[in-house]
Amino acid sequence: xxxxxxxxxxQSAVPHQRKLAxxxxxxTTNSLVASVRSxxxxxxxxxxxxxxxxxxxxxxxxxTTVGHEALAVxxxxxxxxxxxxxxxxxxxxxxxxxLGEQPPYELLSGESGMLRIRTVAGDVSPVEVSATIxxxxxxxxxxxxxxxxxxxxxxVPAYFDEAQRHATKDAAKLAxxxxxxxxNEPTAAAVAYGLDTRAEGVIAVYDLGGGxxxxxxxxxxxxxxxxxxxxxxxxxxxxxxxxxxxxxxxxQAGIKGDEGHQLMRLVLQQARAVKEMLTxxxxxxxxxxxxxxxxxxxxxxxxxxxxxxxxxxxxxxxxRRALRDAGVSKDEIAEVVLVGGSTRVLAVREAVRxxxxxxxxxxxxxxxxxxxxxxxxxxxxxxxKSDEEMLLLDVIPLSLGLETMGGLVEKIxxxxxxxxxxxxxxxxxxxxxxxxxxxHVLQGERETVGDCRSLARFELRGIPPMxxxxxxxxxxxxxxxxxxxxxxxxxxxxxxxxxxxxxPSYGLTDSEIETMLRDSFAHAAEDMQQRKLREQQVEADRxxxxxxxxxxxxxxxxxxxxxxQQIDAALAAxxxxxxxxxxxxxxxxxxxxxxxxxxxxxxxxxxNIQKALAGHKLEEFRG
Amino acid sequence: xxxxxxxxxxxxxxxxxxxxxxAxxxxxxxxxxxxxxxxxxxxxxxxxxxxxxxxxxxxxxAYNTLKSPLLRSVYLLGLRGVDVQIESNAxxxxxxxxxxxxxxxxxxxxxxxxxxxxVQTLLEQIDARERQLHKELSAGFEENSDAALQRVALNVxxxxxxxxxxxxxxQVEAQLDE
Numbered sequence: 001x002x003x004x005x006x007x008x009x010x011q012s013a014v015p016h017q018r019k020l021a022x023x024x025x026x027x028t029t030n031s032l033v034a035s036v037r038s039x040x041x042x043x044x045x046x047x048x049x050x051x052x053x054x055x056x057x058x059x060x061x062x063x064t065t066v067g068h069e070a071l072a073v074x075x076x077x078x079x080x081x082x083x084x085x086x087x088x089x090x091x092x093x094x095x096x097x098x099l100g101e102q103p104p105y106e107l108l109s110g111e112s113g114m115l116r117i118r119t120v121a122g123d124v125s126p127v128e129v130s131a132t133i134x135x136x137x138x139x140x141x142x143x144x145x146x147x148x149x150x151x152x153x154x155x156v157p158a159y160f161d162e163a164q165r166h167a168t169k170d171a172a173k174l175a176x177x178x179x180x181x182x183x184n185e186p187t188a189a190a191v192a193y194g195l196d197t198r199a200e201g202v203i204a205v206y207d208l209g210g211g212x213x214x215x216x217x218x219x220x221x222x223x224x225x226x227x228x229x230x231x232x233x234x235x236x237x238x239x240x241x242x243x244x245x246x247x248x249x250x251x252q253a254g255i256k257g258d259e260g261h262q263l264m265r266l267v268l269q270q271a272r273a274v275k276e277m278l279t280x281x282x283x284x285x286x287x288x289x290x291x292x293x294x295x296x297x298x299x300x301x302x303x304x305x306x307x308x309x310x311x312x313x314x315x316x317x318x319x320r321r322a323l324r325d326a327g328v329s330k331d332e333i334a335e336v337v338l339v340g341g342s343t344r345v346l347a348v349r350e351a352v353r354x355x356x357x358x359x360x361x362x363x364x365x366x367x368x369x370x371x372x373x374x375x376x377x378x379x380x381x382x383x384x385k386s387d388e389e390m391l392l393l394d395v396i397p398l399s400l401g402l403e404t405m406g407g408l409v410e411k412i413x414x415x416x417x418x419x420x421x422x423x424x425x426x427x428x429x430x431x432x433x434x435x436x437x438x439x440h441v442l443q444g445e446r447e448t449v450g451d452c453r454s455l456a457r458f459e460l461r462g463i464p465p466m467x468x469x470x471x472x473x474x475x476x477x478x479x480x481x482x483x484x485x486x487x488x489x490x491x492x493x494x495x496x497x498x499x500x501x502x503x504p505s506y507g508l509t510d511s512e513i514e515t516m517l518r519d520s521f522a523h524a525a526e527d528m529q530q531r532k533l534r535e536q537q538v539e540a541d542r543x544x545x546x547x548x549x550x551x552x553x554x555x556x557x558x559x560x561x562x563x564x565q566q567i568d569a570a571l572a573a574x575x576x577x578x579x580x581x582x583x584x585x586x587x588x589x590x591x592x593x594x595x596x597x598x599x600x601x602x603x604x605x606x607x608n609i610q611k612a613l614a615g616h617k618l619e620e621f622r623g
Numbered sequence: 624x625x626x627x628x629x630x631x632x633x634x635x636x637x638x639x640x641x642x643x644x645x646a647x648x649x650x651x652x653x654x655x656x657x658x659x660x661x662x663x664x665x666x667x668x669x670x671x672x673x674x675x676x677x678x679x680x681x682x683x684x685a686y687n688t689l690k691s692p693l694l695r696s697v698y699l700l701g702l703r704g705v706d707v708q709i710e711s712n713a714x715x716x717x718x719x720x721x722x723x724x725x726x727x728x729x730x731x732x733x734x735x736x737x738x739x740x741x742v743q744t745l746l747e748q749i750d751a752r753e754r755q756l757h758k759e760l761s762a763g764f765e766e767n768s769d770a771a772l773q774r775v776a777l778n779v780x781x782x783x784x785x786x787x788x789x790x791x792x793x794q795v796e797a798q799l800d801e
Contacts, residue, residue, distance in 0.1 A: 151665075180665050224653045317800045324793060381665035391657050418687070420661060422680040480676055481661040539669075546667040594670045601671050605659070605678060612658035613636040613651060 023374025029210030090163030159232035188373030228326035
C-alpha cells in the first residue's frame, strides 16, 4: 500500500502533487498512450502487456470492441469493422472519392457534408470512431496511473489541415479528454529523440505512417525545438503500399474486385502481412483461404520495391521543398530520424539514405517514439516540470489566405510561419455604397480559390455606405499554439466588427458535440450539470494554483499592500466556492479573481520579458 | 497589455541597426519565448493564456521581421521616418528593369527546358545580387543622412524585386520537382 503524504503545516500540498498527464499517438493503423512515470516516459501496456492498440473498432448490436479484438473479426465481419478511420477525419464523402479511397465498408454522406460509415449499430462518424479509440486509451491510462487524467497531448500529422485538427480535437472532447495541446507528430518524435540524446543542431524527421507522410526540419538548441519547415502529404502512407500490393495479388489471383467484402479484407490483410515480412526475408508466401475461394502465391522483395517505388518517390519532393523552405542544405543536417511503422520497409530506408546521404537513426522504436514525445510535452504542460525545460516552437504547415476579386487567393500567413501568429491585412470595398463584405478563408499553396481548401465564410455587415475604395477593412488572422485559426474583420472608420473561430465545414457543430456527449459512453452516468461542475472545478483549481504560485514568486515585488489584500480576498472567495457544488458560483468567483488580477497578470508578463532578457547579453549599442 | 510602445529591436534586446548580430538575435528570441510561450501558461488562468498567445505572436513577428534583411530594412526605415513605398513606387531605372526582364527570361527558359540546374544557377545569381544590395543598405544606414536613407529606400525596392523573383524561381524549382 502506498504511504499517505502529509504536507508541512501551513503549506499547501497542491503545488507539489504530481499531476497525471498522458501523450496519445492516435495513428492510422495503431494507437498508443504514454506517460512520464518516475522521470521516465514510457508507453503504457494493456492488462495483457500489449502496448499497441490497433486503431480498429468493431460494431455489433449492443457491443463495441476496440483494438486487437476488433482486428480479429475484420475478415468475418468486414462491413462493421472500421480501420484506418484517421484518413477520413475532417473529410467529406467527396474528398474521399477524389482521393480514390475504397474502404471495405459502406460510406455515406451525413449532415453538413460530413462523412459517415454505416454499421449494424447505426451510422457513425469518423470523429466518433476515433473517440472510441481515445476512450479505450484513456481508460487504460487511468487504470495504470491510478487516477483521472488532468490533461493529454494528442499528436496529429504536421501536414494535417484545419479541418483534420478540429476533428481530432472534437474526438478528444467526445472521449472526455482535456486536450492540453495538439502536437505535430514529427515534432513529438524530435522531442523524444532530442531529450534522449541531448543532440544539438539541425535534424530531419522523416515520418511515414499508415496513412500520412510528414517531413520536418528542426533546429535543436539547448532544449529549444524550433521547427524550421514542415511538409508532407496527409493521404500517403503504408495503407497505400498495402493497396498496391493488394491490387497485384488480385491481378495474380484473378480476383475482379466485386467478389465480396470478406475476400477483399483478406486480400488487404495478406498484402500488409507480406509487405511486413519482406523487411526480413527476400520472398514471402501469400495464401488466400476462404470457403468459396482459395489461392496461393508469393511476392519477392524486388517485386515489392517495384510496386511501391512511385509512392516512395512521392515522399522525396516534400523533402526537397522542406529543405528549401528551411533554408538548409542537405549537408547541414546533423541527423535523420525515422518515424512511423512504414519506415521499416527497406526500400524506404534505402531511399532516405540515398536522399540525405547518410544512414538514418533507428535506435528508438519508430512505433513508440511519437507517443513518448507527446508524454514528455504533456508532463511539461501540466506543470510537473520546473523552470529549465524544453520549449517547442512549431509552424503552420499550409498557407492561410482570403479570397479576393476574380477567385484569387491572397495569402495572409505563409506556410512554415512560427505559431502562435497574428497577421492583419487591409482590404477595401469594390462598389460605391457597399455595406457588406464577404470574407472567405482558405488554406493551401495554390493561387486560385478552387485549388485551395475552403475553411470558412463569414460576412462583415453594417459598413456605412462610402465610395468604392474608401472603406478600410482590416482582416486579422490569429493562429494559436494548436495550429487552429481565428479570423476577425473590422471596418476601421466605422468600427464595425465581425469574427469567427474557424470551424471547417466537415467539423461538428457545438450542438452536435453536446448531443453526442449526452449520449456517449464517456458520460452515460454523468449528466450535463455534473459535467459543467467538473469543468468549473478544474478551471478553479487551475486558477487557484496558478495564482498561489505567482503570488509566492513575485506578489511581494509587484503588488502594493492594498492590491494584495484585494487579490487575497478574491482568492479566498474562490477557494470557498470551489469547495461547494454550484458551478455558476464557481464561475463567478473565477471571473472575479481574473478581474481583480488583470493588472497584476499584465505586470507579471512584462516582468517575465525583462527577466528573460536580463540573463542574456544584450547586443552592445554601437557608438 | 502588449508593449506596443516597445519596438521590435527593443523587444528582442538588440540595437536598432541594420548590422545586427543574428546569433544574438536568435538567442534573445529563444530566451524571450521561453518566458512567454503559451506552453508556459497551459496551466494558467484564461486571461494569462490569452495574453501569452498575444505576446508570443508579437515576439514571433518581431523575430521574423528582424532576421530578414529586407523586412528589417523596411522596419528600420519606418523607425527613422522614411516610407519605402514598397507597393506604390515602381519608378525604377530602365537599366534595373532591363536586368530584371533578362533574369525573368532566364527563368522562363529554365522552366521551358525543365532544367533545375539552370534554375539553380539563376538562384545563385540572385543571391549574389542580394548580398551586394545588403552591403549598400548597411553603408546607407550607417551614413544615416536624408539622402543616404532615400538611397536605402531605393535599394530596398530593388531588393523587393529580387525577393519576388527568388520566390518565383523557387516555385519553378518546386514544380520541376513534382
